[in-house]
Every structure is written in structure tokens, then in C-alpha cells.
Amino acid sequence: MRKPLSLAQSAKLSIIMILALVMAGCAYLGGGYGEDATFTAVEEGGTKVWKGGGAVDLKGRSSMTLKVVNTLGADHGFSIDSMKVQEVIKAGEERTITVPAGNIDTSVREHRVYCQLHPKHGAASLTVTK
Numbered sequence: 644m645r646k647p648l649s650l651a652q653s654a655k656l657s658i659i660m661i662l663a664l665v666m667a668g669c670a671y672l673g674g675g676y677g678e679d680a681t682f683t684a685v686e687e688g689g690t691k692v693w694k695g696g697g698a699v700d701l702k703g704r705s706s707m708t709l710k711v712v713n714t715l716g717a718d719h720g721f722s723i724d725s726m727k728v729q730e731v732i733k734a735g736e737e738r739t740i741t742v743p744a745g746n747i748d749t750s751v752r753e754h755r756v757y758c759q760l761h762p763k764h765g766a767a768s769l770t771v772t773k
């Protein structure tokens with residue numbers, strides 16, 4: 644016969660189960676299938692740049708996911724005007740941003756990805772086809 648769990652033990656157990664569920668949910672929502680594009684704020688030859696981008700085919704999809712990583716020691720902006728995106732990514736932060744297809748300006752093919760906080764911060768670009 645197993646000893647019945649004490650109140651503290653069963654409370655601990657349910658917290659662990661809740662945590663496991665939350666983590667599974669996050670993995671699912673956070674695009675366990677991978678992001679459409681990744682952008683990383685890095686410093687190259689004394690200049691800060693957003694590195695990354697590429698091309699995304701949005702045909703038949705309702706949104707896309709961007710992974711944004713700031714490897715630098717200060718906060719940096721992450722803006723894409725033609726996608727209604729404007730965020731501040733903290734030093735060392737990694738974030739996944741979901742852009743609804745309806746927010747993407749279809750008259751633009753190459754979207755400019757830039758830092759709204761620092762005019763000299765190099766921009767990247769993201770090509771989207773629909």
C-alpha cells in the first residue's frame with residue numbers, strides 16, 4: 644500500500660503539473676514549428692546592426708512569427724513600419740513576435756527592419772510574398 648501524499652506533497656505535485664502544462668503551452672504558442680525569420684542585434688566593427696531577415700511566403704497563412712534576439716548590453720528598438728511593429732527589446736532579451744497577416748502592408752515587398760531608438764543602428768530587411 645502506498646502512503647497517501649501529505650498536503651504539502653500534493654500541493655508540490657500540482658504546482659509541478661501546472662508548470663509542465665504552462666511550459667508545453669508556451670512551446671506550442673511560441674512556434675514549436677520554428678520561426679519564419681530571426682533578427683539579432685549585434686555589433687560589427689563598432690556599428691550596431693540588426694542582422695537577419697530573409698524571405699517569407701505567407702500564402703494561405705494568417706500570421707508569421709519573428710524571433711528577435713538582442714545580444715547587446717543596452718536596449719534596442721525593433722520596428723517594421725509596414726507591419727505595425729514597434730517594440731523595445733531589452734539587453735540580452737530574446738522575444739518571439741507574432742505579426743498578423745492583416746497588419747502587413749501588401750504594397751511593400753521588402754520591409755525595413757530598424758531600431759527606432761538609434762538612427763545609426765543598421766537596418767535589416769524582410770521580404771514577404773503573399
Ligand SMILES: [Cu+2]
Pocket residue numbers: 691718719720758759760761764
Ligand atoms: Cu539600437
